[in-house]
Amino acid sequence: xxxxxxxxxxxxxxxxxxxxxxxxxxxxxxxxVDRSTVxxxxxxxxxxxxxxxxxxxxxxxEGEPRRVVSMFARMGIKVELIDARRQFLKxxxxxxDPEEKRQAITDTFYRDVFAKAVxxxxxxxxxxxxxxxxxxxxxAGIKRxxxxxxxxxxxxxxxxxxxxxxxxxxxxxxxxxxxxxILGLPADITYRIPFxxxxxxxxxxxxxxxxxxxxxxxxxEIVEAELKTTGAFQYLAVLLNDxxxxxxxxxxxxxxxxxxxxxESTDARKATVTELPWKTLHRLARRITSIPGVNRCVxxxxxxxxxxVEYI
Amino acid sequence: xxxxxxxxxxxxxxxxxxxxxxxxxxxxxxxxVDRSTVxxxxxxxxxxxxxxxxxxxxxxxEGEPRRVVSMFARMGIKVELIDARRQFLKxxxxxxDPEEKRQAITDTFYRDVFAKAVxxxxxxxxxxxxxxxxxxxxxAGIKRxxxxxxxxxxxxxxxxxxxxxxxxxxxxxxxxxxxxxILGLPADITYRIPFxxxxxxxxxxxxxxxxxxxxxxxxxEIVEAELKTTGAFQYLAVLLNDxxxxxxxxxxxxxxxxxxxxxESTDARKATVTELPWKTLHRLARRITSIPGVNRCVxxxxxxxxxxVEYI
Numbered sequence: 194x195x196x197x198x199x200x201x202x203x204x205x206x207x208x209x210x211x212x213x214x215x216x217x218x219x220x221x222x223x224x225x226v227d228r229s230t231v232x233x234x235x236x237x238x239x240x241x242x243x244x245x246x247x248x249x250x251x252x253x254x255e256g257e258p259r260r261v262v263s264m265f266a267r268m269g270i271k272v273e274l275i276d277a278r279r280q281f282l283k284x285x286x287x288x289x290d291p292e293e294k295r296q297a298i299t300d301t302f303y304r305d306v307f308a309k310a311v312x313x314x315x316x317x318x319x320x321x322x323x324x325x326x327x328x329x330x331x332x333a334g335i336k337r338x339x340x341x342x343x344x345x346x347x348x349x350x351x352x353x354x355x356x357x358x359x360x361x362x363x364x365x366x367x368x369x370x371x372x373x374x375i376l377g378l379p380a381d382i383t384y385r386i387p388f389x390x391x392x393x394x395x396x397x398x399x400x401x402x403x404x405x406x407x408x409x410x411x412x413x414e415i416v417e418a419e420l421k422t423t424g425a426f427q428y429l430a431v432l433l434n435d436x437x438x439x440x441x442x443x444x445x446x447x448x449x450x451x452x453x454x455x456x457e458s459t460d461a462r463k464a465t466v467t468e469l470p471w472k473t474l475h476r477l478a479r480r481i482t483s484i485p486g487v488n489r490c491v492x493x494x495x496x497x498x499x500x501x502v503e504y505i
Numbered sequence: 506x507x508x509x510x511x512x513x514x515x516x517x518x519x520x521x522x523x524x525x526x527x528x529x530x531x532x533x534x535x536x537x538v539d540r541s542t543v544x545x546x547x548x549x550x551x552x553x554x555x556x557x558x559x560x561x562x563x564x565x566x567e568g569e570p571r572r573v574v575s576m577f578a579r580m581g582i583k584v585e586l587i588d589a590r591r592q593f594l595k596x597x598x599x600x601x602d603p604e605e606k607r608q609a610i611t612d613t614f615y616r617d618v619f620a621k622a623v624x625x626x627x628x629x630x631x632x633x634x635x636x637x638x639x640x641x642x643x644x645a646g647i648k649r650x651x652x653x654x655x656x657x658x659x660x661x662x663x664x665x666x667x668x669x670x671x672x673x674x675x676x677x678x679x680x681x682x683x684x685x686x687i688l689g690l691p692a693d694i695t696y697r698i699p700f701x702x703x704x705x706x707x708x709x710x711x712x713x714x715x716x717x718x719x720x721x722x723x724x725x726e727i728v729e730a731e732l733k734t735t736g737a738f739q740y741l742a743v744l745l746n747d748x749x750x751x752x753x754x755x756x757x758x759x760x761x762x763x764x765x766x767x768x769e770s771t772d773a774r775k776a777t778v779t780e781l782p783w784k785t786l787h788r789l790a791r792r793i794t795s796i797p798g799v800n801r802c803v804x805x806x807x808x809x810x811x812x813x814v815e816y817i
Binding site: 291398399433434435436437438439440441445447448450452453466468471474475477478482488489490491492493494495496497498499500501503504505 | 603710711745746747748749750751752753757759760762764765778780783786787789790794800801802803804805806807808809810811812813815816817
């Protein structure tokens with residue numbers, strides 16, 4: 194089915210203007226293509242009546258918060274950077290169960306940080322980056338339902354006046370990318386490899402601490418630099434909780450283990466492992482084991498299924 | 506230096522006969538080339554006055570205890586199989602620290618099982634498989650000193666009459682293999698890939714239990730079958746303690762992670778990673794993730810140093 198994406202954009206801009214009227218709308222940016230596209234679309238419709246925030250949750254990649262804010266500034270869109278690192282690290286302290294970690298991140302984001310921003314800006318309209326695949330996976334029971342209003346403590350039945358707007362709900366990822374390109378989003382957002390909601394916390398097995406985040410962040414930077422020209426669907430680094438014996442300067446040491454994962458996929462529902470050249474694998478191992486405290490680097494050989502893309 | 510290995514064998518047989526006289530000697534077999542060679546050499550010198558035991562410590566590979574005993578039976582050498590599985594599993598219960606695990610295995614072997622066999626057989630001569638590399642590594646502080654008499658509770662100063670014989674103490678691994686070949690040991694012992702003293706316990710990160718041993722044993726069998734024609738120096742499977750998210754039958758599951766390691770080396774002091782063909786890696790992943798409870802298979806990319814060969 195050929196979709197007229199320019200027509201889609203015009204319709205959505207009109208529809209947003211009608212719905213919001215002269216009210217205030219808010220949205221949260223993550224650096225991903227869905228939310229970035231929503232931001233540009235909503236900004237085109239509402240201008241300064243759109244308030245966009247970017248929450249630094251301490252789980253971002255090296256330099257990511259500043260990079261995203263600058264990128265939108267160059268497009269004439271002001272993004273408010275909220276430093277919530279302490280709140281997230283506190284919420285994650287002592288948690289090792291993957292579900293509890295994910296829940297702590299969701300709760301801190303919606304109940305604490307986003308709810309506060311909604312109240313402060315007096316916004317009655319909340320933009321969400323939901324795409325068709327999210328809806329399908331929620332219906333199929335693969336993804337958890339995220340009712341944004343309930344999550345920020347607003348009962349949609351009682352709180353007359355709050356509305357959630359999901360401009361991309363009829364598109365899949367490829368459609369979103371086409372809309373993003375027409376809207377003039379930079380290619381490194383439009384074709385950015387997927388990055389999970391819980392960010393680097395999805396790549397730490399065991400407790401999420403500042404020190405462990407620094408380790409996985411350094412590994413992520415190496416993996417992204419080494420593999421960006423592969424054209425792979427997604428590539429990432431995972432820090433395990435286990436330690437392995439190693440030898441450094443002639444002495445026995447216990448070191449941490451980093452998993453490198455690189456996959457081929459069209460929609461992330463199924464994935465195969467990228468057959469990286471040995472030269473690249475050896476270089477990854479050498480660079481990653483030079484991160485302080487890391488003495489092992491392993492490559493994940495498992496397709497999806499039976500593995501998932503991320504580790505938690 | 507050209508060594509006359511036939512001459513070496515004759516000298517050692519003579520020397521053992523002189524030293525043991527009409528006494529009783531004992532040794533413990535493991536299935537490795539060093540101890541196997543000592544067994545054949547000592548049996549040639551002493552015949553039935555050599556008592557050889559094989560201790561099933563629950564940490565052996567699939568079918569290994571029976572296979573070793575049968576192999577020596579075919580060479581006319583009787584080996585007593587001692588089932589000490591319960592003792593070892595009890596000693597390892599709740600231990601997760603690598604050093605504590607190694608110590609528990611050493612103590613259970615020497616203090617409990619071997620000491621009892623020495624007393625029962627009334628042996629005053631104990632054969633050991635020590636080779637020159639072991640002595641060099643002990644001197645260099647890389648290996649721990651294993652004083653066999655002290656370990657079985659005999660004070661060499663007080664207990665006049667106990668003697669340790671180390672017939673291979675002047676040879677390195679290649680020399681041992683030549684002696685083994687001349688003595689008629691089967692090729693699968695002579696050229697067997699190295700297997701560590703703590704056996705499969707060296708390949709389990711975290712607690713060693715019967716269930717976890719069964720998992721790493723199944724993975725070991727797959728790895729050895731798939732990689733035996735590679736000509737690699739050593740190949741092994743490791744069970745990590747961490748769990749990762751996976752998907753099975755459309756449902757989320759937490760599964761265990763198996764590391765496959767395959768290395769090239771001449772003496773195990775340094776090692777590089779074998780560049781296995783992708784076809785083999787994919788097949789390993791498919792077979793290993795069909796082991797119940799396992800949903801990830803990763804390949805270790807780390808040379809030695811900074812990693813060691815084993816994980817604990």
